Amino acid sequence: MNILVIVISVLITVICVLLALLQHYYFINKLYKKPSIKYDVPVFADLIPSEKSKSNRDFPLQALKDYDEDLVLYDLNSALNSQPHQGKSDTIEFIIKNDKATGTDSEVYNTLQAAISFKLSGKNHKALKLFEHAAAIAPENPDVLNKYGEFLEQQHQDIVSADELYFKALTYSPDHKAALINRERTAQVVEGLDYNLFKSIDSKNDYLKKRMKMDSFEAVKKQAYYLHIYHTVGIEGNTMTVEQLRYLVETGQVVSGKSIIEHNEVLGLEKAMQYIKLLVHQDYIGIKEILGIHRRVMGHVDPISSGVFRNENVFVGSHSPPFHEELPGLMDSYVEWLNSEEARSMHPVRYAALAHYKLVDIHPFIDGNGRTSRLIMNLILLKAGYPPVMVLKEQRYFLYIQDVARKSNKNYLSRLLSFGSVFYF
Template sequence: MTNVTKTREMNVLVIVITILLSLISVLLALLQHYYFMFTIYKKPTLRFYYPEFEDLIPTDQHKYTALDYPIPSDAHIEDSVLNDLTSALQSDSEDIKISDRSKRKMGTNSEVYNTIQAALAFKISGKNNKAMKLFEHASALAPDNADVLNWYGEFLEQHHDILTADELYFKALAYSPDHKAALSNRKRTAPVVDRLDYRMFQEIDKLKEVLKSRMKLDNFDSVKKQAYYLHIYHTVGIEGNTMTVEQLRYVLETGHVVSGKSLLEHNEVLGLEKAMQYVKLLTRTEYIGVSEILGIHRRVMGHVDPLKSGVFRDEKVFIGSHIPPPPEEIPALMNNYAEWLNSEEAHSMHPVRYAALAHYKLVDIHPFVDGNGRTSRLIMNLILLKSGYPPVMILKEQREKYYDSLKTANIGDVKPFVRFVAQCTLQILNMYLYGTRGLSIDQALDGPGHPGNEVVGY
């Protein structure tokens, strides 16, 4: 009897265990099914802010004004706004450091050594202006000399330019990875620079909120309309277009040509306007894919080179010392780029950092024969608009600094380029505040509901 009972108990136990194992198997199968459904096959859901600044790109019916050419300086309030915005941007650009590295000449070792010795001697004697000029000269003569870059960085760090110093230490390590002094210096400066960058992102977000509170002012329509023209002016101007703001405005408002300007320059302006209107439509889309990027490029270059607009390049290109990927790799690289654009990794970043990296990554691939810069800047602004920020313009006067930060990114340090885009974001926010007869950056933050904070100087 006892043996029979034990046998029955064993059988029941086996049955129970079998049932439990079956249930576990079913649950694992269901979990696996939903994992693949939601993480592999489903496109990521984008969680952008409501595009509050979408209307900074005017609609067609509100963009045009009945003005004759040339435009009289006192004919319209919008012209006064345009002059004010331009002067605000010019005053901001006065402090911009323009790199002269595109014009540098390589020096002999003895010339570089003598220049550095003289710079160090002036530094010790307290003649900092002369020392600065000699350090600049030495770095221009030997841009890949780790010792020169490190000494120059130490000098700048002592004079409170830790951002540029950190960049120089990185460059020194790029050319000499085991450089002990540069390793020690960057270990010290990198966390400080990260904190400064974080503070700048905080400053951007505060100013964005200030601007949101001023968007309902009566003259804001005039401001955004003129900012629209300035945006086109600087974007095509970086590429070498010589039209003035008034001239391109005349072309867009009347459809007539400007005497003395080439057909190419007219077509660049018309193409960029079409692309900007397309970007405005894309602010409401959920997914930024390869087809959307091709659509932007098709409009940017459609008037300039219809046969090569909206298609990937099929030839090798050389951008200075940077060699972009071969044409056969572009389709796969662009698919990977689109996946990154819509990834959780990208969306978890601060929107300004995300936009800057999106710009750099596309320029690095360089998927088109021409129009890569304009397309990249539009992708950058599409991300900013979708994230609740105004579109950024890079000034013609910032061209050298813009390209220099891209070159630095090419050797592995993308922080200066992200910082440059953040500086441009602060610049555009300040410009809008100025244009609405608002307050300066410091005053805006000291206003009601915005306790005073020191603005990070860059």
């Protein structure tokens, strides 16, 4: 009898231990395991040449004397050999300032009524000016935003901008009946535009994968790597030419007449792109990786501030990023979203665009936020089997699109993709 009791006690103890271990294993994996995102084969990762192959380029350095940036861009675009984007429109005609309202209620009301009167009488140019003025002095007024959106939709057929304004009106007044009705209609149209754009991009991407196997395009691909660096640092004001930065990267020699900062910006970005190539084969993108990208981008320029979050508040045009005390929590949330099922279920282009938007909006660093955000965007694209995006420095104005698209993530995507940013090979 005593033996039976002992055996039963031992069995119960063993069962309890096993249950405890299973419970511990479940919670550890459920709560602490880093989610693994499945990506497509990163077929375009070799577009970023490795350190060892930099001096082994197929085209000699002196050939860049006859370098023609426009010709390279033409070759890149013509390689797509497909129809232009559907639904492309000039959606950056205006900027709504996010400053606090400066007009009185009476002034806002009178301006809005005058704009509506001009609209009804067919004087659309004057109506547009007044709607712009009303939105500038009362950027949080849902009636102004809604009427402005209706004007753009009806008179300019600018449904993307109109959808943003309806969305913004609902942000400040969720029960605004007219904005609710308008947004329900336009949101579906904008979603359709994005869907058609995705189809076009996917078709071009499939074609590019075939072109990657052709030797005849090899020289253009390699020149495009330097063109990418040129435009990325050029957006920030760097004045080096493509020939000069390539000479710097390949020889390590100083370029006469250029500042130390300009040299360091080029070297830092080149190091960051090498790091991106390593991260392509890593599933998880965390705080460590984001700081690592920034550390390489800014390490040569500002070693003290590189790779660390800002410890002061900053202002970027009309945008006021979150207070620096909020950054740890915001960045944890950003990384959680970046690796979430929600994000990985999106189309890769939408995912990449939103990753860029969200990080720029948080603005976690003193400097280098744009470059870091664009590198993360391209990292996501490379992981998903897409080529990286080259944003031309002439499109710098469009990078401030978040001033208009604030709080409207989907529309940010439509605007970002409609400005002719090209994929490089």
